[in-house]
Amino acid sequence: EPEVTQTPSHQVTQMGQEVILRCVPISNHLYFYWYRQILGQKVEFLVSFYNNEISEKSEIFDDQFSVERPDGSNFTLKIRSTKLEDSAMYFCASSEGPRFLEQYFGPGTRLTVT
Amino acid sequence: RKEVEQDPGPFNVPEGATVAFNCTYSNSASQSFFWYRQDCRKEPKLLMSVYSSGNEDGRFTAQLNRASQYISLLIRDSKLSDSATYLCVVRNTGGFKTIFGAGTRLFVKA
Numbered sequence A: 001e002p003e004v005t006q007t008p009s010h011q012v013t014q015m016g017q018e019v020i021l022r023c024v025p026i027s028n029h030l031y032f033y034w035y036r037q038i039l040g041q042k043v044e045f046l047v048s049f050y051n052n053e054i055s056e057k058s059e060i061f062d063d064q065f066s067v068e069r070p071d072g073s074n075f076t077l078k079i080r081s082t083k084l085e086d087s088a089m090y091f092c093a094s095s096e097g098p099r100f101l102e103q104y105f106g107p108g109t110r111l112t113v114t
Numbered sequence B: 001r002k003e004v005e006q007d008p009g010p011f012n013v014p015e016g017a018t019v020a021f022n023c024t025y026s027n028s029a030s031q032s033f034f035w036y037r038q039d040c041r042k043e044p045k046l047l048m049s050v051y052s053s054g055n056e057d058g059r060f061t062a063q064l065n066r067a068s069q070y071i072s073l074l075i076r077d078s079k080l081s082d083s084a085t086y087l088c089v090v091r092n093t094g095g096f097k098t099i100f101g102a103g104t105r106l107f108v109k110a
Helices: none
Strands: A005-007 A010-013 A019-026 A029-039 A045-050 A053-057 A065-068 A075-079 A087-096 A109-113 B003-006 B011-014 B019-025 B031-036 B043-050 B055-057 B060-067 B069-073 B084-092 B098-100 B104-109
Touching: A005 A087, A010 A019, A019 A029, A019 A109, A029 B098, A045 A065, A045 A075, A045 B098, A075 A087, A075 B019, B003 B084, B011 B060, B019 B031, B019 B084, B019 B104, B031 B060, B031 B069, B043 B055, B043 B060, B043 B084, B069 B084
Parallel strands: A010 A109, B011 B104
Antiparallel strands: A005 A019, A019 A075, A029 A045, A029 A087, A045 A053, A065 A075, A087 A109, B003 B019, B019 B069, B031 B043, B031 B084, B055 B060, B060 B069, B084 B098, B084 B104
16 A cells, blocks of 8 residues: 655754755655644644645744655655754645545654754 | 634543544535544544545444534444544645644543
């Protein structure tokens, strides 16, 4: 069964450093998403991406965040200057189509900012 | 009012019990509805989509009431493996943003 993969599974970084989280969506999917989940809290939408551009973003997704699809398989989330409050689990998801279709999640990257 | 609200839980039930989860959403323009389950420190996994006519998948039944802006999930004959957090998920018309409820924790005991 095809699945979304994410690397690394755990990333520890110092405050102010840049991090790049990587995702390989399911191969025939066209819509890609990033979510975050702070420990003990709910899953929060960050951004959706289609046709090489952001289709929607939340208020959390400020200028320190960016996304990219550098090649035909990877989808990345970059955090430019990490803060303590960026510590969370980051999930990538993909879907065949928008809105009505189900999203499938990767296993997540646990980001710890010290 | 929260965009998606769920019973806070936790629910503690014995094996074999029937358990119901409720969810309400605030945006009447919401278009797509799903139930996911999430095990501790794992990713959300799709359980089922929710359709206006209601749908069933084995022991799981989902219902949608658009007039009341209410979604439900019924689990019959609970198994130990059903222990997880159940997430109500809503997507709005015209957008890609997906809104998760805070989840309801279920513990199924032997």
